[in-house]
Amino acid sequence: MENNKTQSKVLSIKNVTESTYILRIERNGFEFKAGQYLVLSIPDERKAREYSIYSAETDDFIELLIKEVTPGELSQELKYLKPGTKVQISGPFGFFILKDEDIQQKKPVVFVATGTGISPFRSIIRSNPDINYKVLLGVRYKNEAYNKEDYESNRFVLCTSRDKDLDFNGRVTDYLKQNNINKDALYYLCGNSAMVDEAIEILEEKGLAAENIKTEIFF
Ligand SMILES: Cc1cc2nc3c(=O)[nH]c(=O)nc-3n(C[C@H](O)[C@H](O)[C@H](O)COP(=O)(O)OP(=O)(O)OC[C@H]3O[C@@H](n4cnc5c(N)ncnc54)[C@H](O)[C@@H]3O)c2cc1C
Numbered sequence: 624m625e626n627n628k629t630q631s632k633v634l635s636i637k638n639v640t641e642s643t644y645i646l647r648i649e650r651n652g653f654e655f656k657a658g659q660y661l662v663l664s665i666p667d668e669r670k671a672r673e674y675s676i677y678s679a680e681t682d683d684f685i686e687l688l689i690k691e692v693t694p695g696e697l698s699q700e701l702k703y704l705k706p707g708t709k710v711q712i713s714g715p716f717g718f719f720i721l722k723d724e725d726i727q728q729k730k731p732v733v734f735v736a737t738g739t740g741i742s743p744f745r746s747i748i749r750s751n752p753d754i755n756y757k758v759l760l761g762v763r764y765k766n767e768a769y770n771k772e773d774y775e776s777n778r779f780v781l782c783t784s785r786d787k788d789l790d791f792n793g794r795v796t797d798y799l800k801q802n803n804i805n806k807d808a809l810y811y812l813c814g815n816s817a818m819v820d821e822a823i824e825i826l827e828e829k830g831l832a833a834e835n836i837k838t839e840i841f842f
Pocket of ligand 1: 691
């Protein structure tokens with residue numbers, strides 16, 4: 624797949640929580656495999672940041688799920704861009720994708736995310752709705768279950784560390800510790816490095832082969 628640089632207009636910005644929003648931009652022929660990320664910048668400014676693609680391979684726009692980080696340079700600025708503003712995207716980058724043979728064979732896959740780390744998984748699931756998946760999403764509060772309705776309810780576990788009486792009260796790594804794992808499944812881990820490191824340790828301790836674990840670290 625060729626890397627390309629494209630200028631795209633902002634189509635909309637939709638807040639999904641107080642601090643997290645979906646930035647929708649023109650696709651302009653930008654090709655990618657679900658699970659990959661792009662690098663986004665505002666023309667004539669020096670900052671550029673990586674964002675996993677949230678939308679599907681088949682959508683005619685690109686969506687990114689972005690958390691406004693404070694203090695943070697780009698994530699705050701992007702939130703207030705007006706529709707019609709041009710941004711630059713380059714890519715696609717990364718290998719955090721499902722192999723074609725795993726998609727065809729419906730290999731079980733467990734997607735483990737914290738916060739906006741759900742982004743590549745939504746793209747993979749929306750692009751390949753027939754896969755045999757389970758999502759474990761770790762957030763603090765229930766309102767951070769971004770687009771929960773996009774996942775089959777019996778395949779989605781929300782792990783909330785602050786809100787109680789939901790699917791699971793605790794961190795996503797606590798869920799992994801307290802539940803059996805499927806040793807035949809692939810485990811895709813995405814989010815902050817502390818979660819990813821801890822999850823690898825738990826999964827390997829429970830007997831999962833290292834080659835069944837794939838990771839993408841946001842920060
Ligand atoms: C491969 C890859 C994919 C990424 N995909 C996404 C994505 O889909 N959505 C997304 O919101 N971010 C994503 N990020 C993080 C993103 O690139 C930026 O780091 C983030 O938006 C902060 O940029 P900033 O300029 O606002 O803050 P900066 O000034 O660059 O950083 C401020 C601080 O915020 C921390 N930080 C970065 N991201 C987060 C976060 N999500 N939550 C809490 N603290 C954070 C950084 O470690 C740093 O200490 C991804 C990063 C990588 C490497």
